[in-house]
Amino acid sequence: MTTPVVDIWGPAAPEARVVISSAPEPHDEWELAGGTAWVFYSPLNRRQLIRPVILSDGFSGGASSLDRLWAGLEENGDYRFISELHAAGRDVVILGYDDRAASITANADTAIDCIRRALAERVGRSKLVVGGFSMGGLITRYALAKMEQDPALPDHETALYLSYDTPHQGAWLPVSLQAFTHFAADNWGEVPLVGEKLRQFSALLNSPAARQMARWHLEKASGTVKEDPERAEFLQKLDELGGWPRSVRKIGVANGVETGNGNGIKPDVTAVRADGETLVDTWLKTQATGDQEVARLQKKGGEPVSVRTSGLPDIDGAPGGLFTAPSEQGDPGSFGLVALLSRLLGNTVDPDVITTSCFIPAISALAAGDISDPKALYQPVTPDSSELDAFVAAGRNEGHTTMTEELGAWIVNEIVASN
Structure with a gap:
């Protein structure tokens, strides 16, 4: 089993061990309101931001760690996600937060700041790809929806939204x-x-x-x-924004199976x-x-x-x-x-x-049902039941946000097809 991309609930205990090597120096680093974005240009783009892919960190304690994120995306799974995006000519922007346990709406403002910076730095007119891992998918979902509804904010110019084992219908902790x-x-x-x-x-x-x-x-x-009550308030705010960004293709993957097993x-x-x-x-x-x-x-x-x-x-x-x-x-x-x-x-x-x-639960990651319904939890997920435009589920129930070729390669293909 591999180390998750995001440090879900914080350091588990003093004796827990995770092997994390140092990430390479980013080509650029953006200081944002409430966070940091680390920019890695594709070798094909000669140090220019041409086809940006923004990937948001998720939930844990303290600030985001580039080394930990890099390890999860590139080293600890069986698929080198950043390298494959680079090979496809995509520039990778890893979005981190000063406080990963702050409210989703607060970190969504940081995501909006990152999107605005990417649009300002972008060379050409290629649309963005924006999404995240675990709660990072909720943060960017809210950010894109807010940019569409708030007239004071610019057009997000995003073609594709992606989520990786994101709790769209909520997470379960015993x-x-x-x-x-x-x-x-x-x-x-x-x-x-x-x-x-x-x-x-x-x-x-x-x-x-x-x-x-x-x-x-x-x-x-x-x-x-x-x-x-804070969850109920968040869901109400999200609903007032339309629930989802409307002008993008929405895709997602689950680290659980879609069969109901x-x-x-x-x-x-x-x-x-x-x-x-x-x-x-x-x-x-x-x-x-x-x-x-x-x-x-x-x-x-x-x-x-x-x-x-x-x-x-x-x-x-x-x-x-x-x-x-x-x-x-x-x-x-x-x-x-x-x-x-x-x-x-x-x-x-x-x-x-x-x-x-x-x-x-798979039905949460695929936005396909209410996780409080015991029957829905164990039913197969069908395209008609999901609020996503397309999705892929893992072939087995595996560690949350584990990066696999099965899921990662599908996302890369979707990104390449988006623009």
Whole structure:
């Protein structure tokens, strides 16, 4: 399994290891309001911006890292995406943000600034290609739609919009994982090394971007699972802009299958169980439909906290891009993250850990259905069901934003055909 293009939910834990080499020096660097764009001209264009392709970073903590983005696009998958775009005469503009956890609308303004700069620097009249990975697809979707509706903004002059495993219908992070993270941060946030990571992760889950992207959000371990008001407000704003840019061809890919076949994770089974120095009979279960106790959390010497859900679908096993699936680089996956943190807090973890879970359901990445509908999650995706003009799904359920030849080559061909 390869390292994702974007650092989805921030550094997983102190012991997680990701091998990232240095990116080459960009040919140009644009300082933007709220971010930075790194420009890599195609060798065919002699240091001129002729056919720009803008690729937006997605969600995580802190500022975007060019080295990490470059590694995901060029080195850690099985397809050299930037090199192939360069060979096709396309100039690549990698768009990063000062705060990847800021609201989608705020970072959309940075994307608009990048688009305006690309139009000003462009030589000739070739239209732009604009899109992004994970939440970056939502940021650029909103930016292009806003440019079409706001008379104070220029024409975006974009021919093609692309999204790569973008949560158009929302992302899924297990409620039990959210609860454990907040519970652990509240109780062990001052523990050396691991405490800082727990606080960061808990804060990240409550950031504006996470609240807008997650279909179900839990603010604290004893809170109520719901669609966050910030998400509802964002969706209303997007709807007021028409939902999508109208004057472009819209394409997308999913790291999950379109067949409706899940990843094999069964609902309502124990994913992680831990007991030891700090935890007592603490466990997390995979999500099931109906009323369910999804987690039992207990600090040694404290009272147990029961986390319950009602009306959610059995989504952990749904077809889709997997939550930072376990890899040779040390990415622990969703439930694997809980196991790792539990061990760091001095506990023994049962060996039979279900490590990962669905993160971006295929019907979300392909804008093809409501992820709160358990039937829709496991139905095949058809062209008629998608809001995209064209799409391709992976041949297997793989790590979220994994760059593969199957998906990357299809996008390059679409870009070449666009102008």
